[in-house]
Amino acid sequence: MVRKIVQSLTAVVSNSYITGFLKGTIYQGKLKNVCVPGLNCYSCPGALGSCPIGSLQAVIGSAKYRFSFYVTGLILLFGGFLGRWICGWICPFGLLQELLHKVPGKKIRISGNWKKLSWIRYIMLFVFVIGLPLFVVNIAGYGSPAFCKYVCPAGTIEAALPLILAAPDQFGSLGGLFILKASIAAVVVIASIFIYRPFCTMLCPLGLIYGWMNKISMYQMQVDKDKCIECGKCRVACKLDIEIYKNPTSMECIRCGECKPVCPTNAISSGIKFRTKAEGAASFTEIEGK
Amino acid sequence: MFHRKAASIAVIIIAIAMVVFGIYRTEVSDVFNKAIRICLECIGIGWLPW
Known part of the structure; x- marks a missing residue:
């Protein structure tokens, strides 16, 4: 419940430029100099900040620079503190997917070999976000933001749909690219x-980077090895099918914390800690050392 | 745990240095100029390459 409130507040506050939704325009103030931690299209009419993945492609694809220290630094900074906590708690597109998951219907759990589909994210990052903007350039030396252009559904849902609805005449010339993205x-x-x-x-691709940062981020999931009885209830509660007691730094874990209340021995905790509690028998240290 | 703490602090220090260097070489203006204009690619206006 707390998480849903935080997610909703973040989504509303980071997309609170109401005029944009009414007039079919976007915010053009100074806040756009800064990237938000989550995936939030900067062409969303309400967006107050910039999308880190869109910004990364914009700088890489510019004629002037081939690497963005600014955007990469911001992503590392966010990830270094929080890892994928960002995905679980403050990403607006994550919230949207979670709300859609509440629609009644058969729920399919991604497990076993299906988890290998997560490798598609490497293609997204290294081909669409970095490779194509960097190497496929026009005569002036500019590359296209390929992930935004050919893939990103956040752009279609958060930006295209509200803009088209608010100003249908202005965005009337939609063609094959829109059909691809809308599909x-x-x-x-x-x-x-x-x-x-x-x-x-x-x-x-942003979740992939933050997933790497899960290993070293300041915010960590912690499992008290002395208390854990390996009953597997945490895995059952985890909608991402993660065995948190085996790997508390799993790069798939979005730190939603749904495993914590189901643990019969209260072995799972989370937070920004480097020292173990006295009663925790140095469990965090031992698990890290496995 | 010490290694994780050291790695975490090192990444954050490097990240701050990268942000500062990025600001110094005016990357922020590229981010800003992209973000304040409606990204036509993002909303699907444009041509397919095939």
Whole structure:
């Protein structure tokens, strides 16, 4: 419940430029200099900040620079503190998928070999976000933001739909590209009803980077080895099918914390801690050392 | 645990240095100029390459 409130507040506050929704325009103030931690299209009419993945492609694809210290630094900074807590608690597109997952219907759990689909995110990051903007450039030396252009359903849902609805005349010339993007967005929306966060687990390049940061981020999930009886209830409660007692730093874990209340021995905790509690028998240290 | 703490602090220090260097070489203006204009690619206006 607390998480839903935080997610909703973040989504509303980071997209609170109401004029944009009414007039079919976007915010053009100074806050756009800064990237938000989550995936939030900067062409959403309400967006107050910049999308880190869109910004990364914009700088990489510019004629002036081939690497963005600014955007990469911000992503590392966010990830270094929080890891994928960002995905679980403050990403607006994650919230949207979770709300869609509440629509009644058969729920499919991604487990076993299906988890290998998460490798698609590497293609998204290294081909669409970095490779194509860097190497496929026009005569002036500019590359296209390929992930935004060909894949990102957040852009279609958060930006295209509100802008088209607010100003249909202005955006009348939609063609094949829009059909491609709308199709991907439709697949993600429908899949979200049946699968928990399909975009996050299979497509999101930002989630991939934050997943790497889960290993070293200041915010950590902690499992007290002395208390854990390995009953597996945490895995059952985890919609992403993670065995947190085996790998508290799993790069798939979005730190939603749904495993904590189901633990019969209260062995799971989370937070920004480097020292173990006295009663925790140095469990965090031992698990890290496994 | 010490290694994780050290790695965490090192990444954050490097990240801050990268942000500062990025600001110094005016990358922020590229981010800003992209973000304040409606991204036509993001909303699906444009051509397919095939």
